[in-house]
Amino acid sequence: MKKTEFILQDLVSKIYQGAFPTNKLPTERSLASYYQVSRYTVQNALKELNAMGVIQAKHGSGIYVTPDALNNPLVFNALTRMPYSEIQNQMIYLKQRPLTANELQNFDIHNDDSQPQLAWEFLRRRLSHYEVTELERTVMPVRLFPHLDQAAVEGSIQQFVQSTGHRISHYITTYQTRLLTREEAQHLATKRQPAMIISNRCIWENSQVYALSENVAINYAVTYITPFNQQSLAYRMSR
Template sequence: MKKYEELVQDIISKICQGVIRVKLLSEREISEKYETSRFTVRKALAKLEAIGVIKSKVGSGYFVNTAIIGKPLIYNSITENKFGEISYKKIKLNKRLPTPHEMQVFSIGENDYLWHIKRLRLVHGIVTQIEDTILPVSIFSHISNDVIENSLQKHVLSLGLEIDSYLTTYRAINLSKDDAILLDCKRSIAAMNITNRGFLKTGEVFVVSDIIDINYQCTYHTQFNSESLNYRGETGR
């Protein structure tokens, strides 16, 4: 873990512990306390602000974003970046009939079409992810290149739809030769396969995505679940 990432982790920890309640120390004070450079401190503060943990006030410094206190904190190597730092490149777009499995996932019939999108996601101009996405035509009657090369979540909201939640699974994988070429990296590099299923407030599944990410990082801060621990400890479980 890089120095600024260690600093990010420690500041989040101190906020969760209640050691830091309102205002953070100044850049100089943090630098002296952790015996690190001002550059490292600025990188850490920028990341904390990007993921919504702190807010800056011109001339006053950095303050804890109290709206996050007591709520789950989840961020990863993509969501810590602003939309302006992320771009997309379309590989393909086609409309097709669903497989039997997709019929079950989307609760649709065999004659209900799906959009199949394949695109690259770039962060600061560097290809980071390959994304295969399936969308039901019943919800998205039209998909353009402009939609593909921007945030799909923002497009969903622009249609007046309300996103409720996501079901996400992570799995470490070995890159295929074709994927390594698209990601411009060696096949031996660490890679993560991330599958997402998104739900609307109405209960409908509006998207299924399969993502391959290189050097993926994800951080969670969630409440301890004693019921889950007890369930796992029951006889026969």
């Protein structure tokens, strides 16, 4: 494990263990001495924690744990921690097609017999540091996003969605593993191998599902920090 990654995970662990009672982190110099690394390495770890919303720097005062950091689940991986400037999306296709029965249910849309409801479906390849890391296939209702285009697909879909005046609320995410198909392996420029399949149901603040996506990722790793659920344990123990 790289030193920056170790410091990042160790600081996150210490934050959630309550190692900083005043919610103020030690200085960069102190952290560099503690971890026996350069201040540059510490700065990189702190920069990532800041990007994740775990800490914030107060000018002239120091570095503090953000108020909501301890109350919310935290999920971070190589992609969510990476600036958009270091991510490139390449559109493979963008097309319209009729929504399937399952998709109509997910989007809570009713078909008009005279004119079937349409979906945008796109497939894009994601690169980080010029290396292909994953494929993303996404379905979005045309009626919600009539002006979806290649520029949006190759940019930030989250930014595009919010530019329509809607606010994103949350995601329901499922993880599973399977072997890459031949087509997926070809798009990812790799051999057939196990991959992580990340399925997302994307939801607006008004509880409307606005997109269904499936990401196929290779060499995927993720870290979760979630509050302990006593009620869930009690239910499972009682069965």
